[in-house]
Amino acid sequence: MRHWLTILTLLPLLVQGQQNLVPNGGFEDYCPNLDQGGAEIWNVQPWDNIVATGGGADPFNVCAQLQIITTDTFHIYSVPENNRGYQFAHSGDGYAGFYAVSDPETYPNGREFIQTSLTRPLHAGVRYEVKFYVSLTEKFQYAIGSFGVHFSIDPLQAADYYLHELPFGTEPQIQSPSGVIYDDKENWMEVRDTLYIPRTEEAGQQWMTIGNFLPDTLSQITFVDSGAGYGYDRSYYYIDDVSVIALDSVPSDITGQEALGFDVWPNPATDVVRFSVRDSHGRSSLGMTIRVLDAVGREVRHSSPSGKEGLGEVDVQPLPTGIYFLELTGQEGRKAVRKFVKQ
Structure with missing residues (x-):
């Protein structure tokens, strides 16, 4: 039962x-x-x-x-x-x-x-x-x-x-x-x-x-x-x-998405994309996930921030040249997305 x-x-x-x-x-x-x-x-x-x-x-x-x-x-x-x-x-x-x-x-x-x-x-x-x-x-x-x-x-x-x-x-x-x-x-x-x-x-x-x-x-x-x-x-x-x-679940807290500070560099990138995460509500970055998506939204890489510092990097060297998106999913389903170019 x-x-x-x-x-x-x-x-x-x-x-x-x-x-x-x-x-x-x-x-x-x-x-x-x-x-x-x-x-x-x-x-x-x-x-x-x-x-x-x-x-x-x-x-x-x-x-x-x-x-x-x-x-x-x-x-x-x-x-x-x-x-x-x-x-x-x-x-x-x-x-x-x-x-x-x-x-x-x-x-x-x-x-x-x-x-x-x-x-x-x-x-x-x-x-x-x-x-x-x-x-x-x-x-x-x-x-x-x-x-x-x-x-x-x-x-x-x-x-x-x-x-x-x-x-x-x-x-x-x-x-x-x-x-x-x-x-x-x-x-x-x-x-x-x-x-x-x-x-x-x-x-x-x-x-x-x-x-x-x-x-x-x-x-x-x-x-x-x-x-x-x-x-x-x-x-x-x-x-x-x-x-x-x-194809993905819609976050329930849409208005809170940009409460996540999210920086990406270098852009354009050749080998590695680095990122930093800041939660304006003071919450830890533990449990947050990072996905690299291609131009039509398919996942090609994933990563996680390292501890409270919210720092991380993703190896993009194997990816073909083109436009990609780094998507951060935080606690309670909040999302933030940044575009970058792979050279």
Whole structure:
């Protein structure tokens, strides 16, 4: 009986650690219906879109009604058959769709972005797995290789709706790997990466925006086929199962993180990184741990301060050149992070 009590006590912690911060990441909680004027992504709460095409992102679901277009009958927003192509949901009954590249002559750099708020802000010192699935629609000719995800404190807006400009001039924190073209019209392709925010002042983002953040000239636009006879000279994707999951536990005392004084030298470093730790509350540095993380938050080295003096060093000579983070975890889960460069 004691073993069962232990398992039940730990279970809520495990579930919390794997909680998806994206509400309605599968676009399930809405039934598109043109008769009620509801075939727009903003009806799939809490999702919205940023448009630079003169249109808007679309919801699709198996519950969508038959709609009449000219002499043909379509399940316009249904699943699996709709006016963009034919695809089953990656899971559940629904998904969304958006233009990743529009007609370059009519809408240069025209595209659509989907956006939602997270259930809680992102925290410093925590690795997040960011993941979603895309499938190129069969009626469109072109594929791209440049999906990105941008996290922001406030919701983003298009710079100029009518000039079809991108919504902002900054790079997304998550960018799909170079050289991968998302050209599969039959299956879902995974887009996944790890996000790591090293410093408290760089955290706090609670809005997530997904789309193609690169201009047409850099979007790796690739001709796939004639678009199932329709020949639409654009790139339109279904998207499903969007998730942001914390891979590390979130400290309960976020406001107390920088109560830890934390110095790192030399920077840049070639062989050894030295550090000193000062606890402004007067507590000993015993029990504190140091981790060296790479640019995506993976641990590559670890160490501990030596006694009350709070001094230590980490051998970084074997590490490849690049940007790294020294993460200190103190008592009560408080964290502080410093960036350094390995030459």
